[in-house]
Amino acid sequence: MTETAPAPSPSFTLALLGRFELIGPDGAVSLPNKKLAGLLAYLACTAPQPQHREKLSTLLWGSHFEAxxxxxxxxALFKLRQVLGQSALRSDGEFISLNAVVITCDVPQFERLVRKGSRDALTAAADLYRGRLVDDIAVNAEGWSEWVAGERERLSELAVGAMVALGDQELSDGRAGDALLAGQRxxxxxxxxxxxxxxxxxxxxAAGRNAEALKYYQAVVAFLKQELGTAPDATTSALAAELRKVQEQKIVLPAADPTADLSHQAEHVFGNDRPSVAVLPFRNMGDETEQDYFADGVTADIITALSRFRELVVIAAGSSFALRDKGMTSRQIAQQLGAQYVLSGHIRKAGNRIRVSAELTHTGSEAQVWSNRYDRPLVDIFDLQDDVSSSVAAVVDPAVRSAEIERARRKPPTDLxxxxxxLRGLHHLWGGTREGIVKAIDLLRRSLSxxxxxxxxLxxxxxxxxxxxPLGANMSxxxxxxxxxxxRRAVEQDSxxxxAHAVYGFTLFGPAGDNDQGRxxxxxxxxxxxxxxxAWGVLGMIDSMGGDYANALACLHxxxxxxPEDSMLHMWMTGLTASYFALGQYEEGVAWARKSVRHNPSNGTGHRMLAANLVGVGRLEEAREVTRVRDAAQKTTIRDLRAMRFFKQHEALERYLSAQQIAGVAD
Known part of the structure; x- marks a missing residue:
């Protein structure tokens, strides 16, 4: 009995979802022109169906005379056979088709996975869809433009449907975090x-964030009205109604009993390592009783905002408000609630302005950790409430973290x-130096062990x-x-x-090169x-590197x-100077680069951006001096900077590298 010889393995792989990429046995293959790439893409998408020669010639050369x-x-067919081999294209008289045995393409594979419909298949299909069909192929031919526009829309809709179907399966399996990511994609x-x-x-x-789901619905309502002049469909409106019922039926916990001893509450529920914060009701220092509502609203919003910082244990509003007007000192209240830190404050109205004063105290030592005053015009009361509460919460978290780091640094090394x-690792991590980052990694590995x-x-x-x-530390x-x-583990553990999401986004955008998913x-x-x-800083950095410079500036500012006192300021300032460089606003770029390197002299990218912007304004000697000083600390070449690829946009990257060459960076 004669055995059948196995089918030969494909010699070429063709990626069309996103950028056009042809890989052969010896690596990437470049085609001479866009129309040749377009012809191959069309044959791959329609394979194995044979295509009439007249249809192919009209597709790409329809504006030419028939001959x-x-x-x-x-x-074109002759050139393709030269690149792919004689067996890659099959010819049957007037018909041409692509031999799938010789060349495989991601488009048919993507469509097969979507049709299969299992969770694994849909996950693979979603990962395979890297972007619009041949996003980098532009052919000036009417037939091609019509075909590619239709295929791009069809495949994009398939991808959206696959991601929604995947999200539905994730929800059915109880993975709300994964379902949310699928929906966002x-x-x-x-x-x-x-x-x-x-x-x-x-x-x-499903993730327990029902109020956010309803808030998201309101954003959808506003978006559809603005973009389409319409309201959500009946299914979406019905879902919102269901979510409102869930919100209304939530069990309301009874107000805290001020006589109860809550000193072990935080430890019992959360463990005894995370710092706990009690926000006492802010006091209205004016005569107008309506300001009481504003003070209570600010207090409640600060508690909500602080609760979003996962490294803090924030005492519930019911417990804090229950102890108001009981004649207890802040320390007594803190002991009653089991809080290590107390945030208190007062509000005063003066004319058409509101002044909010707040201070954070460590209850054990009674030392003031932080204090600040916020003066705001009295405009929309709800916007004002959001502004003040967000501003206070944003600085309380790093203030508590700094105090906790200092506490950990005073402990004996044998009792850590x-x-x-x-915490000791964080101290070195945010320092932004080569030596510090190495120490931070070691301490964090020991903590993780x-x-x-x-x-x-994580x-x-x-x-x-x-x-x-980027800081010059040698890594494996x-x-x-x-x-x-x-x-990824961090996000999976707590969606x-x-x-965790910000760090995961940055690792995906940078090292992994998955720009869309990172954002x-x-x-x-x-x-x-x-x-x-x-979070805003990382989003701004991603947009600064990815090319959405206007949004980068908004997020970073x-x-x-x-x-304003954050230890990461130097990095966000580097993002600003990079965005201004890309936009050609070099004077602004110089100003922010100088701030960045003043804040952290070890910030190598800040020095490089300073040199590039100085070249942009024509101050070449200053730029070369910046390069000389930086090279003395850490030598970097044009090849190194190209590999780092700070700018994902080709034009901005080439302009940046050219400026570095002018500034004296070696090839």
Missing amino acids: QAKQNLRQ ANALNSMREDAHRLIMRALS SAYDLY LDQERTAT AALAWGLVMAP ADAASEAVGLA GDAF IHASEAARLNPSSAF RSLVLS
């Missing part, structure tokens, strides 16, 4: 698809818990591994992939942790915690306003 179009097609592809919006709403509600090691499930430690270590190379070859894995996670971080300067 010339046919001649161009013959030449679908929405990023087509913001008009209400099934994607509904998936996001359902996922938020996983949390103490984590004692507590492998701590979300904040995310912090991932951040350290990502930031080490797998450090980038390890960072992605650690950040509501804004810090989704960074956007989710800012949505989860609008008071997080870190917001980060600076939220936390």
